[in-house]
Amino acid sequence: MLRISSAELRGMMFKALASALILVAPALASAQTASDATCARVANTLKLQDTTITSAAIVAAADGLPAYCRVQLTIKPSADSDIKSEVWMPMSGWNGKFQQVGNGAFAGSIQYAALKDALKRGYAAASTDTGHTGTGAAWAAGHPEKIIDWGYRSEHLTALHSKAAITNFYGVGPKLSYFTGCSGGGRMAFQEAQRYPADFDAILAGAPAYDRGNEAFGFMAKWKATHESPESVIPTSKYPAIHRAALEACDAIDGLKDGLIEDVLSCRFDPKVLACARGTNNDSCLTAPQVDAVRKLYAGAKHPKTGELIFPGFEPGSELQWTAVTGGAEPLDVGYDVFKYILLQDPNWDPKSFDLAKDYDRLHKLDNSTLSPANADLTPFVSRGGKLLIYQGWADPNVSPRSPLMYYDRVVKTIGKKAVDDSMRLFYAPGMGHCGGGEGPNVFDALTALEQWREQGKAPASILATHSTNGKVDRTRPLCPYPQIAQYRGSGSIDQAENFFCAEKSHNVSASK
Ligand SMILES: [Ca+2]
Numbered sequence: 001m002l003r004i005s006s007a008e009l010r011g012m013m014f015k016a017l018a019s020a021l022i023l024v025a026p027a028l029a030s031a032q033t034a035s036d037a038t039c040a041r042v043a044n045t046l047k048l049q050d051t052t053i054t055s056a057a058i059v060a061a062a063d064g065l066p067a068y069c070r071v072q073l074t075i076k077p078s079a080d081s082d083i084k085s086e087v088w089m090p091m092s093g094w095n096g097k098f099q100q101v102g103n104g105a106f107a108g109s110i111q112y113a114a115l116k117d118a119l120k121r122g123y124a125a126a127s128t129d130t131g132h133t134g135t136g137a138a139w140a141a142g143h144p145e146k147i148i149d150w151g152y153r154s155e156h157l158t159a160l161h162s163k164a165a166i167t168n169f170y171g172v173g174p175k176l177s178y179f180t181g182c183s184g185g186g187r188m189a190f191q192e193a194q195r196y197p198a199d200f201d202a203i204l205a206g207a208p209a210y211d212r213g214n215e216a217f218g219f220m221a222k223w224k225a226t227h228e229s230p231e232s233v234i235p236t237s238k239y240p241a242i243h244r245a246a247l248e249a250c251d252a253i254d255g256l257k258d259g260l261i262e263d264v265l266s267c268r269f270d271p272k273v274l275a276c277a278r279g280t281n282n283d284s285c286l287t288a289p290q291v292d293a294v295r296k297l298y299a300g301a302k303h304p305k306t307g308e309l310i311f312p313g314f315e316p317g318s319e320l321q322w323t324a325v326t327g328g329a330e331p332l333d334v335g336y337d338v339f340k341y342i343l344l345q346d347p348n349w350d351p352k353s354f355d356l357a358k359d360y361d362r363l364h365k366l367d368n369s370t371l372s373p374a375n376a377d378l379t380p381f382v383s384r385g386g387k388l389l390i391y392q393g394w395a396d397p398n399v400s401p402r403s404p405l406m407y408y409d410r411v412v413k414t415i416g417k418k419a420v421d422d423s424m425r426l427f428y429a430p431g432m433g434h435c436g437g438g439e440g441p442n443v444f445d446a447l448t449a450l451e452q453w454r455e456q457g458k459a460p461a462s463i464l465a466t467h468s469t470n471g472k473v474d475r476t477r478p479l480c481p482y483p484q485i486a487q488y489r490g491s492g493s494i495d496q497a498e499n500f501f502c503a504e505k506s507h508n509v510s511a512s513k
Pocket residue numbers: 250251252253254255256257258259260261262
């Protein structure tokens with residue numbers, strides 16, 4: 001029998017420990033230095049067409065973010081291009097996936113807050129300024145290549161280059177790629193699903209401003225309706241009365257008076273119920289020209305000669321959100337700038353000269369899929385297993401809520417209901433404004449729902465949303481996939497999601513006013 005004294009044992013253990021440390025220590029050191037060097041090395045070893053890597057450097061962990069390798073790119077696919085993009089790759093805890101984040105309105109800046117959110121979830125993440133800086137679209141006049149960069153090229157090249165950077169840095173590419181965006185970011189999401197179906201495996205499109213050209217006509221028509229004459233202006237002090245009247249007409253149609261219109265499609269509301277008594281005018285009523293103006297806001301932009309719906313209008317329940325679109329001395333830039341700098345290329349264009357029939361007939365053909373990705377054939381995307389999750393607030397004053405619904409219906413007609421059920425969902429949030437806010441539950445984690453769908457095959461049957469007042473949650477509610485709506489079970493708190501279920505409701509017009 002081999003006898004070992006405790007002293008010998010201690011000695012052996014020390015030697016073993018020491019040799020283990022000798023083995024481990026260099027490995028740790030090299031892992032650390034390898035990572036540092038690997039980030040810097042991206043700049044020297046990654047070759048990307050028409051692209052300069054202006055920086056590749058580690059950013060230390062801070063504010064809940066892990067340390068990450070930050071790669072900055074300048075991409076010039078045309079002589080007039082100047083696209084800035086960034087790729088952030090966590091040094092530890094990478095979830096093996098890629099997420100690219102979209103931009104609102106006309107873009108014009110890297111989306112740092114969204115990059116941080118993606119990084120916190122473990123993603124390697126990317127964002128682009130889409131090829132210009134600042135808000136608005138003054139950059140677009142006389143720059144057709146920049147319009148293409150903004151329209152779709154910057155997001156596609158950012159996706160390609162980010163995947164190359166990830167492969168260079170980690171030695172392996174992302175196992176799955178996600179795109180997330182709202183408003184203008186929803187438009188970018190549609191471009192990717194339609195034009196570059198292999199870029200992303202799953203796409204989250206909030207309030208997609210995909211019908212950008214027609215939407216601009218919609219913005220102009222709404223502004224014109226409330227600036228036709230001094231009499232047609234609707235003072236913001238009248239919005240609450242219009243809102244109360246809309247709720248009075250339609251809140252209960254969904255079976256529950258809770259201040260939210262779930263069943264918007266069954267709602268029929270005529271603002272004439274607010275007509276001022278002869279000789280009176282106050283915040284509780286509308287004058288005849290104001291009734292006429294408000295009717296136009298709900299009706300949407302219809303061609304005066306053909307009756308064609310060019311872009312849908314506001315929905316009942318959205319009244320408290322109208323100010324930016326109808327209340328300004330000038331039209332909101334997301335519509336106005338499309339006319340000034342993209343369609344007309346005339347910075348001095350007078351919005352008061354807007355004539356829906358005349359301008360639509362001469363200008364709408366200038367719009368195309370660069371501006372407005374509306375191709376309903378998603379076959380290439382869905383046949384790869386792609387998932388498209390869309391969400392939309394019913395009280396959104398910017399992207400008319402029926403706009404994504406019109407697209408959804410066209411996709412069903414084009415690729416069939418089965419393919420849509422397998423690959424696409426449209427969730428409505430009653431009382432929610434543009435990409436958030438509003439009286440309805442407006443905070444929810446749609447990305448987790450999308451991840452579970454794409455990665456576990458668990459199609460989202462509902463998404464839990466919360467509403468808070470002064471930082472305190474005061475209502476939870478399931479968001480339901482169109483054409484379902486959330487319905488009350490008949491007992492329990494109306495502020496608790498578990499007392500509701502998602503189901504289709506037949507849209508019985510006779511049930512509404
Ligand atoms: Ca209701």
